[in-house]
Amino acid sequence: MNRTITQEETDHLFKVCENHDVSQYDLQIELVDHLASLIEQHWEEKPEDPFKYALYKALQKFGPSGFQQIKEQKQKELVRKYHRTLWSYLLEFYRWPKMLLTLALSFGTLLLLQNISEIHWLFVFYAALICTGAVIYDVRHKAKNRIETRNGTSFMLLNQLKQVQSSAMILCNLPTVSYLIFTMLRSFDISLPNNNLVLFPIALLITSSLIVLFGYFFYIPQKIKEHFIQQFPEFAK
C-alpha cells in the first residue's frame, strides 16, 4: 500500500504555508492538498525518503515566490469579484423598475439643491444621513452580515471584503470634499448655478454614491456570506 500523509504531517504543511505568509485557510487548504499530493507521488517512486526531503522537492515546484504570487493573484481576483458583484447590483438601479427609485431620489436631491439658500446645509444633511446610516448599520446590520468563523480562522474571502469596504469609506467623505469645493467657489464669488442641467448631474452623483455605499455595506456582505456558508459551512458560526 502506498504511503500517505499523516495528520501530523498535514499540520506541518499548514505551518509551512504560515511560514510562507499564507495564513488564510481558504488558500491554505488548496496549497496543503497540492503539496501533500506531490509528496505522495514522490513516495510512490521513493517510499523510503523522509517527509522533510519529499516536502523540499515539492516546494521546489512552486519556486521561491510561488506562494506569494498565488496569494497576490487570488487577492486581486477577489477584489474583482466584489466589484463585479457591485456592478451587477448597481446596474439594477439604472434599469426598470429600480430606475424609478434612483430618479425619485435624484429629483428629491435636486429639489433640495434648488430650494436650500445656503448650500452647505445640503451637505450637513448628507453628512447627517451618512452618520445615521452608519449608526443603523452598526446597531442592526453589522451583526447580521458579520461572519464569525470558528477558532477565529482567517479567510481571504472575508479579509479582502474588509479592505474593499475601507476603500469605499472614501465616498463618505464626499460631503466634506464637496463642501470645501463650494466654500472655495464662494470665496471667489462663484455661486452654485441655478441651472438644472448642472444641478441634476450633481443630484444624480450624490444619489449614486449613496447607492454604492449601500452596495458595499449591505449587498456585497450578504452575497459573500451566502458564498462563504455554501463553501465552508463547518466554519460559519
Place this chain on the structure above:
Amino acid sequence: MYGYQITREVEKITNGQLKVTEGALYPTLHKLEAKGLLSVEMAKVNNRVRKYYFITEKGKKETANLLNEMKSFISNMEVLINPKLA
C-alpha cells in the same frame, strides 16, 4: 478535478508536451472561479480538505466561444501564410 489532478491530466493527455506549473495553475483557477466559469466543492481526503473544480454552464459556453475564436484565428493565419493568389 482538483488542482494537482489537473496538472497530471494535462501532462498525460498531451504526452508531456504541455506542463502546467503550480504558479500558473492556481491564479488561473481562481480567476475562472471568480468569474463564475468554475464552481467548487470541498471534500475530505486523507486527513486533508480537497477543493474540486467543476465547469459551470457559463464556463461551457465560454469554452465553446473561445474554441471558435481560436479556430477562426488559426484558419485566418493559414490563409495569410498560404494565400491563394488569383
